[in-house]
Amino acid sequence: MNMDELLERWRDGTATEADLRELTARLATPEHRDALLEDWLVESALPRALPAALVAEQRESAMTSGTKPSPRVEPKRWSGWLHWRQLAAAAVFAALLGISALWWVQRGAVVEIVKATSGISAEWSSGSRVRLNELKLVRGEVSMRLASGVLLTVTAPAEVKLLDAMQVRLFAGRVSAVVPVAGRGFAVETPAGRVIDLGTRFGVEAGPANVVEVHVFEGRVEVTTSQKQHLQLAAGDAASLDPLQGITNRMAAVETKFVAGVKTADEHLDNPFVGATFYRNVDYTAAVNAAANLKGGVIGQQMRRLANYPTFVWLDSIAAVNGTGSHPRGLAGHLDQALLQGANAIGIVIYDMPNRDGSALASNGELLIAQNGLNRYKTEYIHAIYSILSQPKYRSLRVVMVIEPDSLPNLITNLNFPRVAEAHATGTYVQGVQYAIGKLRSLDNTYAYIDVAHAGWLGWGSNLKPFAELLKKVGAGIPGGNSKVDGFISNTANYNVFAEPYLTADQKVKARQVRSLKSWYDMNDHIDEQSYANALRTALITGRDAYPASIGLLLDTSRNGWGGPKRPTGPSPSTDLRAFVRETTLDKRTHKANSGNQSGAGIGARPVANPAPNYDAFVWVKPPGQSDGSSSLIPKGPENPDGKGFDRMCDPTYQGNALNGHTRTGALPNAPVAGHWFQAQFEELVRNAFPPFSVNGGQ
Amino acid sequence: MSAESTAIQQAAAEFIRDRHLLGAFVGGLLRDVHAAEDVLQEVWLRLSAEVGKGTRIENQPAWCRGVARNLIRQHWEKQQTAKVVAGSEALAAFMERVEQCFAETDHLEHFATARLAALDECVAALPERSRRLLSLKYTQRASMDDIADEVGQSFEAVKKALIRIRAALLECVRRKLSQEEPTI
Numbered sequence: 001m002n003m004d005e006l007l008e009r010w011r012d013g014t015a016t017e018a019d020l021r022e023l024t025a026r027l028a029t030p031e032h033r034d035a036l037l038e039d040w041l042v043e044s045a046l047p048r049a050l051p052a053a054l055v056a057e058q059r060e061s062a063m064t065s066g067t068k069p070s071p072r073v074e075p076k077r078w079s080g081w082l083h084w085r086q087l088a089a090a091a092v093f094a095a096l097l098g099i100s101a102l103w104w105v106q107r108g109a110v111v112e113i114v115k116a117t118s119g120i121s122a123e124w125s126s127g128s129r130v131r132l133n134e135l136k137l138v139r140g141e142v143s144m145r146l147a148s149g150v151l152l153t154v155t156a157p158a159e160v161k162l163l164d165a166m167q168v169r170l171f172a173g174r175v176s177a178v179v180p181v182a183g184r185g186f187a188v189e190t191p192a193g194r195v196i197d198l199g200t201r202f203g204v205e206a207g208p209a210n211v212v213e214v215h216v217f218e219g220r221v222e223v224t225t226s227q228k229q230h231l232q233l234a235a236g237d238a239a240s241l242d243p244l245q246g247i248t249n250r251m252a253a254v255e256t257k258f259v260a261g262v263k264t265a266d267e268h269l270d271n272p273f274v275g276a277t278f279y280r281n282v283d284y285t286a287a288v289n290a291a292a293n294l295k296g297g298v299i300g301q302q303m304r305r306l307a308n309y310p311t312f313v314w315l316d317s318i319a320a321v322n323g324t325g326s327h328p329r330g331l332a333g334h335l336d337q338a339l340l341q342g343a344n345a346i347g348i349v350i351y352d353m354p355n356r357d358g359s360a361l362a363s364n365g366e367l368l369i370a371q372n373g374l375n376r377y378k379t380e381y382i383h384a385i386y387s388i389l390s391q392p393k394y395r396s397l398r399v400v401m402v403i404e405p406d407s408l409p410n411l412i413t414n415l416n417f418p419r420v421a422e423a424h425a426t427g428t429y430v431q432g433v434q435y436a437i438g439k440l441r442s443l444d445n446t447y448a449y450i451d452v453a454h455a456g457w458l459g460w461g462s463n464l465k466p467f468a469e470l471l472k473k474v475g476a477g478i479p480g481g482n483s484k485v486d487g488f489i490s491n492t493a494n495y496n497v498f499a500e501p502y503l504t505a506d507q508k509v510k511a512r513q514v515r516s517l518k519s520w521y522d523m524n525d526h527i528d529e530q531s532y533a534n535a536l537r538t539a540l541i542t543g544r545d546a547y548p549a550s551i552g553l554l555l556d557t558s559r560n561g562w563g564g565p566k567r568p569t570g571p572s573p574s575t576d577l578r579a580f581v582r583e584t585t586l587d588k589r590t591h592k593a594n595s596g597n598q599s600g601a602g603i604g605a606r607p608v609a610n611p612a613p614n615y616d617a618f619v620w621v622k623p624p625g626q627s628d629g630s631s632s633l634i635p636k637g638p639e640n641p642d643g644k645g646f647d648r649m650c651d652p653t654y655q656g657n658a659l660n661g662h663t664r665t666g667a668l669p670n671a672p673v674a675g676h677w678f679q680a681q682f683e684e685l686v687r688n689a690f691p692p693f694s695v696n697g698g699q
Numbered sequence: 700m701s702a703e704s705t706a707i708q709q710a711a712a713e714f715i716r717d718r719h720l721l722g723a724f725v726g727g728l729l730r731d732v733h734a735a736e737d738v739l740q741e742v743w744l745r746l747s748a749e750v751g752k753g754t755r756i757e758n759q760p761a762w763c764r765g766v767a768r769n770l771i772r773q774h775w776e777k778q779q780t781a782k783v784v785a786g787s788e789a790l791a792a793f794m795e796r797v798e799q800c801f802a803e804t805d806h807l808e809h810f811a812t813a814r815l816a817a818l819d820e821c822v823a824a825l826p827e828r829s830r831r832l833l834s835l836k837y838t839q840r841a842s843m844d845d846i847a848d849e850v851g852q853s854f855e856a857v858k859k860a861l862i863r864i865r866a867a868l869l870e871c872v873r874r875k876l877s878q879e880e881p882t883i
Contacts, residue, residue, distance in 0.1 A: 020792075
């Protein structure tokens with residue numbers, strides 16, 4: 001007999017003593033142990049895993065077909081709950097001295113706490129997930145996101161029971177709800193009737209004598225009274241329901257009555273990645289699937305898995321924001337798709353600085369300082385983004401913004417380039433970043449992470465220190481101050497590793513420090529991103545104009561995997577410094593400054609929140625498979641509709657320049673212009689992914 | 700706030716964190732959802748009373764399982780209806796082994812949460828009809844006879860269908876666990 005059959009017998013009570021002995025013996029192996037644990041976990045978790053909508057449907061059909069009513073609300077359970085409440089009151093409430101009464105059992109719903117008034121419960125920090133069954137709030141206010149995406153705010157004094165992600169029972173007090181598309185049909189049961197959402201924001205209050213008020217701020221709701229009266233309320237409408245007489249009054253909605261609750265929809269979080277479901281860029285998913293179909297086989301299967309992960313949307317021109325020209329989908333189009341997906345977060349890149357990337361050519365921008373660039377940046381670019389993001393329907397999305405890759409770093413090392421020198425002399429990069437953050441962060445649901453290049457650019461103390469000073473100066477000049485900056489991102493669209501597992505900067509090979517290798521680390525103080533970003537963070541949160549210590553770090557891990565057969569599995573035995581370092585470091589580029597379509601690179605760690613101390617997340621800012629720039633000059637035309645420039649750093653035949661120590665560029669050949677799909681590179685990134693992608697399951 | 704109430708809060712937080720596994724332990728042994736809930740409640744009351752007295756509990760999950768085990772035995776003794784006699788050696792050995800199995804996962808922080816997350820996805824991917832059957836059994840707690848009536852099928856057919864759906868769910872959970880990395 002197999003394990004599942006034995007478990008089935010135990011569950012239905014037909015197991016014999018022999019079966020039991022057999023089962024006991026098998027549990028000695030981890031495989032069978034896990035089988036039992038999984039079986040029992042599933043059994044006990046199934047009631048809450050089943051969707052609520054279905055239950056509601058069942059109940060409706062039971063009623064209309066005249067069969068016996070559903071036993072969902074069982075008298076036994078109900079009295080059990082009261083009994084429980086009394087006991088718990090004695091044991092817990094007294095001990096917690098006026099702290100709100102909370103209890104969780106197997107029923108209820110898992111919610112993510114968006115914001116709780118301090119002092120309600122130590123376990124309810126923003127972003128924490130708790131299973132909540134009943135909530136009696138003595139004081140304060142709690143906003144929580146349900147699995148359905150509904151943002152529910154409970155204002156004290158209140159007593160509610162969460163039946164599941166789609167149904168709440170309100171006994172007394174006030175709740176308000178912001179309901180995304182995925183949460184349509186969300187219901188609030190009250191003593192005087194049931195309120196069903198049809199896509200909206202609304203508030204419900206159960207007052208004295210069980211008289212209930214329903215206020216609709218946006219969209220529509222349907223109300224069914226205890227007497228089976230039906231009523232639809234639209235935005236601006238409110239109604240009063242009496243448990244015995246039904247609808248007794250119609251009036252105008254008063255949002256201020258619930259305003260505290262509604263406002264928390266925009267509450268700013270310390271780490272927006274916790275509890276977030278990020279938008280999967282539909283256009284990127286389509287490109288990935290097309291690439292996978294083209295390739296087929298095992299690699300094709302691995303490619304398809306990329307579609308499961310979120311990448312950032314690059315707003316690299318005014319047309320990209322508005323969805324004009326060669327950009328069929330603008331920012332609003334992506335935000336709408338995010339809402340349709342039921343996402344509560346999206347990543348975007350703010351990247352149209354005047355004289356952008358003044359030290360590079362493939363990614364240089366459309367705006368020029370000499371041609372009224374800063375004004376156009378403010379009015380045509382940043383303001384256009386602001387007017388889209390500030391629409392009420394996007395308020396439920398956390399918008400994570402990467403601010404202007406490479407601009408501020410250019411001011412530290414690249415003043416010898418005329419366009420950077422001009423940006424420096426006019427203060428354009430600094431003012432542009434300050435304006436962008438000040439304007440966009442005036443919305444509470446946006447999050448700003450300033451690009452800080454990478455260790456191989458600014459890791460030397462002689463660069464890091466002035467850069468930290470520059471960032472402090474920038475922060476101090478942001479309208480609203482430097483607390484508007486949520487953090488910093490390193491390695492955007494680059495190839496540097498998070499940490500080197502097999503060597504350290506100070507380690508010596510034949511009395512020579514690893515960091516001293518001229519052709520590679522060149523006396524850099526920081527040989528990986530974790531060390532660099534933490535050193536920068538420390539400099540930023542201390543001294544004059546210090547940033548708050550709550551700032552978090554991000555790392556772009558989209559292309560820093562360096563897997564595949566060439567990945568070292570331990571330190572090299574070589575006693576020659578150069579051989580030791582190059583055989584031991586994960587990074588297989590020819591020079592740290594090479595950053596165009598690098599040969600041998602792979603996809604890195606998957607996007608994840610809280611990956612390391614001080615880090616808010618690992619993210620994929622650069623969508624893997626999009627070219628960094630063309631490998632040869634492509635004139636403006638069908639292959640280059642935006643007339644993007646040619647940067648010889650993307651040309652594998654180029655002999656290099658002072659920026660990369662006159663080495664070969666290590667770029668892949670036959671690359672299309674920046675941002676266009678580069679199938680050969682995508683294939684290599686997938687092949688060399690680390691951790692590698694699994695092939696089974698077809699996910 | 701007093702030291703005792705802080706300790707109770709901490710105990711509550713830990714209890715909440717581990718509730719899925721304790722729930723599975725109690726529910727799996729008892730196989731009666733109402734009795735299991737009573738036991739869980741009683742475990743918490745005893746735990747909070749103990750912590751309230753100032754007792755330091757070294758290994759709370761193990762302590763809770765121990766209390767639950769004794770409560771389950773008492774429940775069975777009262778019932779005396781189990782096919783397997785409550786006092787049998789085979790049952791005692793089984794319980795002991797099961798308790799050990801749960802203890803082995805105490806250090807695996809995401810053991811339960813990873814499986815529950817996978818379960819949510821797997822339930823969502825089930826055909827409508829399968830979900831309806833599960834809903835009747837697990838959410839509405841209808842009897843097998845009532846479910847058979849409701850869907851217009853024989854008792855045996857419903858029973859087989861439920862076993863099949865459950866097996867498919869487990870298979871799906873295991874498959875997801877073997878391939879999914881954490882993501883945001």
